[in-house]
Amino acid sequence: MDEQDLARRASSGDRRAFGALYDLHVEAVYRYAFYRVRTDAEAEDVTSEVFQRALVAMPRYEPRRPFLAFLYTIARNIVTDRLRRQRPEASFEDAIAHPSDAAGPEERAAAMDDARHLRAAIARLTPLQQEVVILRFLEDRSIKEIAEITAKPESTIRGLQMRALVALRELLGEVSS
Amino acid sequence: MSTPEERELSEFASRLARYRAVRVPPEFRSRLRASLIAAPVVLDSRRPSLFRWSRSFALRPIVASVLVLALLAMAGGGVAAASSLPGDPAFALKRAAEDVEVALAWDDISRLDTVVMQSGRRLVDLETLAARRSSAVAVATDEYLAAASRFETAVTRVAALAASAARDAALARAEAASADHLARLQALATRLPDAAQHGIQRAIEVQQAVHGKSADAPGRRGSPLAPTIAPARPSTGPATPSGRGGPPSGVPGRP
Numbered sequence: 001m002d003e004q005d006l007a008r009r010a011s012s013g014d015r016r017a018f019g020a021l022y023d024l025h026v027e028a029v030y031r032y033a034f035y036r037v038r039t040d041a042e043a044e045d046v047t048s049e050v051f052q053r054a055l056v057a058m059p060r061y062e063p064r065r066p067f068l069a070f071l072y073t074i075a076r077n078i079v080t081d082r083l084r085r086q087r088p089e090a091s092f093e094d095a096i097a098h099p100s101d102a103a104g105p106e107e108r109a110a111a112m113d114d115a116r117h118l119r120a121a122i123a124r125l126t127p128l129q130q131e132v133v134i135l136r137f138l139e140d141r142s143i144k145e146i147a148e149i150t151a152k153p154e155s156t157i158r159g160l161q162m163r164a165l166v167a168l169r170e171l172l173g174e175v176s177s
Numbered sequence: 178m179s180t181p182e183e184r185e186l187s188e189f190a191s192r193l194a195r196y197r198a199v200r201v202p203p204e205f206r207s208r209l210r211a212s213l214i215a216a217p218v219v220l221d222s223r224r225p226s227l228f229r230w231s232r233s234f235a236l237r238p239i240v241a242s243v244l245v246l247a248l249l250a251m252a253g254g255g256v257a258a259a260s261s262l263p264g265d266p267a268f269a270l271k272r273a274a275e276d277v278e279v280a281l282a283w284d285d286i287s288r289l290d291t292v293v294m295q296s297g298r299r300l301v302d303l304e305t306l307a308a309r310r311s312s313a314v315a316v317a318t319d320e321y322l323a324a325a326s327r328f329e330t331a332v333t334r335v336a337a338l339a340a341s342a343a344r345d346a347a348l349a350r351a352e353a354a355s356a357d358h359l360a361r362l363q364a365l366a367t368r369l370p371d372a373a374q375h376g377i378q379r380a381i382e383v384q385q386a387v388h389g390k391s392a393d394a395p396g397r398r399g400s401p402l403a404p405t406i407a408p409a410r411p412s413t414g415p416a417t418p419s420g421r422g423g424p425p426s427g428v429p430g431r432p
Contacts, residue, residue, distance in 0.1 A: 011207055013213050022210055030201040044205050052333060085395055115199045130275040162186065169189050 005062045011058045022051055025068050028139060029075055035119050035134045036079045040112075046082070050075045072149045076131065083127070102123065121171040128152070129164035136161050193420040212326070212379075218410075261303050264313030272320075279327070285338060286347045289331040293354045296324035300358055307368055314369060318376035325358070325383040332387050336394035352391040359384045 003024065009017035026047065033046035053074050054061075061070055122130050131150055135141040136157075143161075147154040179187070261267040276294050282288035300322040306317045332351050338344045362384060366377045 018216050019210060026201055026206060026209075031197065031199050034199050035196075040202075044202070047201070047205075048209050049333075051209065052330070055213060056330065056334070064399075064421060081395060085393075111198055115196055118196050133193075137190050138197055140194075140197075165186050165190055169186070 003067055005064045007058075007061060007067050010055075011063070012060055018055060021067055025071055026051070028068060029071050031138060032072060032075050032134055033079065034115070036075075036130060037082065037120050038119075039121070039128055043081070046075060046078050049078050053078070066145070069145060069149050072135070075171060076149065080127070118172070121168055124171055125164055129160060129167065132157060132161050133164045133168055137165070179274075194309040212383075215323075215326070262306060262313065263299075264311070285331070285334045286343055289328075289335045289347050289351055292324070292327045293351055294330045296321070296328045296358070298356065299324040300361060304353070304361065304365065307365055315373045318369070318373040318380070322380045322383065323375050325380050325387070328355075329383050329385075329387045332390045335391050340395065348391045348394050351357065352388060355384050355388040355391060359388065 001020075003021070006017045006020050009019055023070065029050050030047045033050070034040065034043040037043050037046060050071055054071055057074070061067070073150065077140060122133060131147060135146045135149065136143070140151075143154050143157050146152075146157050150157070216224060261271050279288060279291050279295070282291050299317070303314070303317040303321045306314050311317075328351070332348070335344055335347055335351070359381065362377060362381050366374070366381065369377055
């Protein structure tokens, strides 16, 4: 059964079909959330809210549209709302300095530390640059898909991705001398 | 032909791919999946409501009352249904009548008030059966969990509305009800049998989420007295149907 069939069945209330769509896309949604919020716990909250909202909104989902694009659209709205409400004094550095939710084997912890370091750098980009970096280079989405998700012209995304990369590389201290 | 700067950027971009290794914590992943599969949700409707015409004539409450009464009367067991508890044969009728109440709510705010009231009834049912040490406690726990999930869905929808006095008042009522539920659930958890622990811990988690959502809604200040409830027993996973009486009402598959 393809994604469109699953989406059609989920739209008519088939919870198992929705579960299958969840299995297909939860990792991508979580990664997007992970790199756009301050903490791992917030990433879980956003992921949870994305799928809850998607479940409620399924009857309004247009099956010809990729389901992941639908989820990303919900996710970016949730993240935008959260960033608007967030207290300015809570910095990303604070979140990294107190990784209360970091746990597990050493390798995984090291990889997660790297990811949190990248997250802190991404946070210093503009919101649109953040989205382009995450969707284009971490999620491997096409320019066309990103343009659709962000409701921006493809030319804007194309130009933005280079500026975002340059900025991110500087933030990570990877500029060649 | 690309410049050295472009090549460097391209290499940098390809190095970013290693950060795709971030994975959803497995426990969170399975817990969220289970709650999505089990939680009853009122789906947004693409089609106009059958009762939309009645809005302009302020007839909804009347229509709702008539339908509820008709439903109870047709079954010839209105009184029995109204006083029934989870596990009783007439309880399905009571739940059906409650679903009609929710379906005929005016808007998201009145729907929230309705499900708050209904979840309060399920908590009373659960407390009653727990006091009687009834074997139907597990069923009552599942029913409460289903009601709490409807509560959470309704709060999510109301919290997403534009800030207004009516919305904030409804969220304040929900927040107060949720705090009350959390305290009573915590007390119940120490008395319930193991078979009901999955459900009760999940119910506490759902109510904590409800409390957070109602307090943190955009444009609304949260309660300074938000409860911090520690689980009475460690949660060992998502709620599962008790096995008695099938899945809670509102869950697909429930007769």
